Amino acid sequence: MKKRLITIVLAAMAMALTVQAQPRMGVLAGFTSSKASVSEFEASSVSLYHAGVAFNFPLGLGFAIQPQLTYQVKGTSLDQIHSVADISAQDMDLKVGYVEIPVQFQYGPDLMAFRPYVFAEPFIGFGVNMSSKYSADDTVLEKMSNQFKDADLRRFEYGLGLGIGIDFWRMQLTGRYFWNFGSLSADGGTVDSEYIGNTVKSAFKDKRHFNGMSVSLAYFF
Numbered sequence: 001m002k003k004r005l006i007t008i009v010l011a012a013m014a015m016a017l018t019v020q021a022q023p024r025m026g027v028l029a030g031f032t033s034s035k036a037s038v039s040e041f042e043a044s045s046v047s048l049y050h051a052g053v054a055f056n057f058p059l060g061l062g063f064a065i066q067p068q069l070t071y072q073v074k075g076t077s078l079d080q081i082h083s084v085a086d087i088s089a090q091d092m093d094l095k096v097g098y099v100e101i102p103v104q105f106q107y108g109p110d111l112m113a114f115r116p117y118v119f120a121e122p123f124i125g126f127g128v129n130m131s132s133k134y135s136a137d138d139t140v141l142e143k144m145s146n147q148f149k150d151a152d153l154r155r156f157e158y159g160l161g162l163g164i165g166i167d168f169w170r171m172q173l174t175g176r177y178f179w180n181f182g183s184l185s186a187d188g189g190t191v192d193s194e195y196i197g198n199t200v201k202s203a204f205k206d207k208r209h210f211n212g213m214s215v216s217l218a219y220f221f
Contacts, residue, residue, distance in 0.1 A: 001158075001181055009103050009122050024056040026172065026220035028068070034212030036076035036094075036184070038203040045212065048073040048095065054172075054218050062117070066104040072125065073097045074180075074210040078203060092199050094132045096184075096210075098157055100125035106165070114168040121161035121176060127153065134195040142195040152197045154186040157209070172218040180209035 028051065035045035052070030059065065075095035100123050108117025132151055134142040144151050163176030184204035191197030 009101060009124050024220040026054045026056070026170075026218045028052055028054050028070070028172075028216050028218035030214055030216035032072060032074060032212060032214040034074040034076060034210045036078070036203070037208050037211055038076070038078065039206060039208060041078045041199075041203050043203075044077045044079060046075045046077055046093070046095070048075055050214060050216070052100075054220075056172075056220065062107050062109050064104075064106040064117075066106060066119075068100075068102050068104070070100045070102065071097060071128075072100045072214075074212065076210065078199065090134070090136045092132060092134045092196065094196075094200070095130065096127050096153065097129040098125035098127050100157075102161065108165075114166055116164070116166045118164050119162070119174075119176075121163065121178075123159055123161060123178070125157045127155040127157065132196045134199065142193065144193065144196050147193075149186070150192045150197055152186050152191045152193070152200045154182070154184055157184075158182060159209075161214075170220045172216075172220065174216045174218075175213070176216075177211075177213045179211050181207065182209060183207050184209045 030050055032048045032050050033045050036043045050070050050072040052068055054066055054068045056064055056066045073095060078092045102121045102123035104119040104121045106117045106119040108115050129146050130148060130153055132144045133140060148155055157180055159178055159180040161176040161178035163174055165174035185201050
């Protein structure tokens with residue numbers, strides 16, 4: 001699955017570069033709500049954000065390809081953690097910022113005043129920053145910032161999004177649900193973190209990762 005998604009993204013980028021139609025360039029921003037698929041713990045969603053640039057290449061007959069370069073922040077909150085230490089009311093908040101390359105394959109009719117469409121969006125990404133806080137009984141036991149190895153976090157990510165959108169004037173509004181594949185945990189053996197690293201290793205093993213939804217608004221020049 002990993003190799004297939006990377007191949008699809010790279011092939012779509014190459015296809016977009018060969019399209020003869022005049023592309024549109026735009027900027028976009030929006031919010032992301034993600035929740036981790038985890039084992040053993042109770043996870044809740046957190047609302048974060050994303051921003052970036054988009055390049056839309058019309059292909060005709062209602063089809064278009066839209067590569068993007070975005071900074072996307074995903075995360076989750078793990079509650080009621082009991083298996084790491086013998087302390088009650090344990091919680092961990094985790095946020096990871098990725099540089100992502102999503103590529104939308106769009107289809108929808110041009111109705112002159114607007115264009116509604118559906119899309120599939122494979123993506124790949126690389127973690128550039130992270131932050132995490134582990135608390136128990138309202139006391140912070142451990143904090144980490146940009147320590148991927150110590151926190152047992154894998155930097156590379158890949159996944160798929162499905163959604164709907166609408167083009168009107170120079171604006172574009174989209175909503176999508178996304179799935180990350182593969183394990184968030186690097187599973188690299190012993191970690192240098194008694195709380196955060198061991199919790200990540202336990203929670204995100206067996207191909208557990210971030211899933212969620214996002215809404216974006218883009219403006220094309």
